[in-house]
Amino acid sequence: MVTGGVDRSGRERVVPALLWLIERLARRHEAHVFALHYYPEPCTYPLLGATVHDVGRVDGPPGLRRLRLRARLAAALETAGPFDVLHAYSGMPAGVVGTQVARRAGVPIVVTFDSGEFVALDDIDYGLQRRWIDRRAIARTMRDATRVTVGTQFMAELAARHGRPPDVVPIGVDPNAFPPARRPPGPPWRLLRVGSLNRVKDYPMLLHAMARIVREIPEVHLDVVGEDTLDGGVQSLTRTLDLESHVTFHGVQPTDRLATFYAAAHVHVTSSRHEAAGVVVLEAACSGLPTVGTRVGYVADWSADRAVAVAVGDSATLADAVVQLIRDPARREHIASAARAWALGHDAEWTATRFEAIYRELAGA
16 A cells, blocks of 8 residues: 555656555466555556556545545455455555555554654654654554554554654665666766655755855766645755756756766765655665765665765765765765675565565564
8 A cells, every 4th residue: 555656657657666665576376566646536557567556536624624535545455355464565655554454354464654654854744753643653553553664664663652663664776777787987077866856855954065065076066856845945046056057956857867877976965854764775785886875764774884974954064975986986885885785685575575575474463
């Protein structure tokens, strides 16, 4: 059960890591995917060997919306079932609605928390710990889930503070999609940021860091790949900081185009205020690209051997860390090699196998 990310095209508006997991599970099992907030009207279609059931968008006040969504999901599960095990990806809405349906049906359910379920960033209206109704829903989901998983140790520590230590199961990527690349030596130096232009990704922090980097190393350029949800605000700040000649915005790119961006870069940079994991760090690692970023998600887990971590919001330290890594090719190579080894050892096939073991345990019980 997912919010979305499983568009019938298999290419546009998708979550690649989810698709890789679904594809591998469908090779060995009868797999059904229930999308809870994507297409306007209910529909069913095949995708990567699985069957996708979109229950249709449900809008309205949170409480009423969840009731209606629960009814639609229950009906869809009854029609397509019976099932041995259910798996909700993300706490809201899949986990909240899915645990209620699973409990009534007597089916075990795994809930993977992979977003902002355990944080509250009030100044940017982010996180499911900001409102009492969401806090209560997440707490109930934690209690009712048969098994709880997260993708990183960073997220596991947040979950444990809310009363339940989870299993850590990284959602791996397909290494074949991001082959290792031979990068031309700099200068010029290319930095890469892959991620939607939204407030939690903290692009102002990144751009202020970039201004400092340019003062130290003028022959540097930042490529930004991601959907703009801020109506040009990030581009406006780029002009204000006089960085137009040093930053290029490429918009949304399909997964099969991302490999060229990773291959052309020397350093991958992240600036998020929160990441439950950060799949782009795995993608960069597979291509042999080292990451410098804020201490969240994989970057927090990997510091300091597989990534360089700095404090959230600290643009000066981020800039200094990038400059130091550019000037130290041996360290760049060491970090990139260690990160790639980890990503290959925890790829999409590893993830599917790990979840299969959990499914078997729950179905057998």
